[in-house]
Amino acid sequence: MKRFLNPTVASLPPSGIRKFFDLVATMKDVISLGVGEPDFITPWTVRESGIFSLEQGQTMYTSNAGILELRQELTRHLALTLGLIYNPESEILVTVGASEAVDLAMRALLAPGDVALVPDPSYVSYAPCAIMTGADVRYVPTRASEQFRLRVEDLAEAYTPEAKLLVLSYPNNPTGAIMTREDLLPIAEFVREHDLLVLSDEIYSDLTYEGSHTAFASLPGMWERTLHLSGFSKSYAMTGWRIGYVGGHPDLIQAMTRIHQYTILCAPITAQVAAIEALRSAETAKQEMVAAYDRRRRLLVHGFREMGLSCFEPLGAFYVFPDITATKLSSEEFAEQLLHEEKVAVVPGTAFGPSGEGHIRCSYAYSTEQLKEALERISRFVWRRL
């Protein structure tokens, strides 16, 4: 039946994560550091509000852009925490996870012949979503020696006149890198000079462990040029609810809403109601989760350095990205052999782009007991290789 497939879809490479997923599924007693979602359960007050909305019979569609009350809460939240000003009526769209917002943004902006610049390594969905519009992708490499920040020199190197869109994704999955205001300013300058639009996926912004997060759209002149993407999955441990949002210039939001209205209609109402509650009353719960991640982050970085691996200190998200080249294994070999020999699942860095080679992604969204056990197993494995 393959001949019926859209050639663009047929040519999408299989996700490097999928392959590993299938492998892990065949094994027992595996400790996994392979997940990209919180181990916490959604705070009770948020779950309770979802349950109550179901009890009340709130089971209908909402307006395409999302419940106005949620958009209002979001604009209040964005102004308060990041200094971003949006009009809830026309500049915010509530989506089915940040994932949908990524897809909508690519489809609303890119056409065949356009080029999207994507930091490498980064979250798995940007390149495929861009490619499905018929556009091309150019990776902008980032390196451990630069704390995996995007450098303007590399951006200039990857740039082509067809480039229309730059993806930013900080705090970064898989590296845990953050970009401070000082790091972002030259990027903003480049964006202005080359007339680019920016898709800034800041879903991990609350999980920043040093200093405070700077939203790209808050930089001078960047508001119009930036789609600010975020969601509830990571900050509020709400992955399964499927709820995210995007803020930006009304022309862009309107175009994205048009696609959204034909393809999705609206985000699930229960999740929208719960999201309102999350913004109103889950701040303390969120802070407690952030404090727990911070402790685990230190534990994991310490553990890898003790093994003799070089491990750059990630200051955001919930991943560490140690350098495993000392073992003389490739990322994939390391991950596969570790799984077979010690039953620990990690994700090879290459699943997130070619610059991930030489690294593995380990999530610390696990209890400290699990992390300690995993570290012990990994260090046994590493010591046999050093």
Place this chain on the structure above:
Amino acid sequence: MLSDHDHRLLKLIQQDCRLTPEELAIQTGLTVENITHKIREWEDQNVIVQYRPLINWERAGHESVSALIDVKVLPQRGYGFDKIARRLQKFPEIKAVYLMSGGYDLSLLIEGRTMQEVALFVAEKLAPLEHIQSTTTHFVLRRYKQDGIELISGDEAPQRLMISP
């Protein structure tokens, strides 16, 4: 005022007092010396009063009975409720003593091996005390949550995927 650092450190110790200063240092980014010094200071000042586990006696198979007792007291001139409260807290059977707002004055938590034992304690030791006007005993039938920990959850831990992007 307690600093943010100290608050976090104390909470961490409260969650798991078995963590060594070395482990605490790794997880907080503070130095071992700093942590050891802090802990000693808190112990000296009775900020950290004791280290002990939370035991689910019911699950351990040990039968015991607890009751919450509302006590109405005649306040004493010059002492208010302090004198009687200080007297009550000496009884080993009484595990907690709280001064309350509302319809009664003191709330006591009493533990014993049997209902009979608790009832006798109230009738023979507590009620006859000078200044105590009345007592109302409520026996605890089941403990669902204690010290912020759910004792009976029964829910299976939800499963995450082993690998996700």
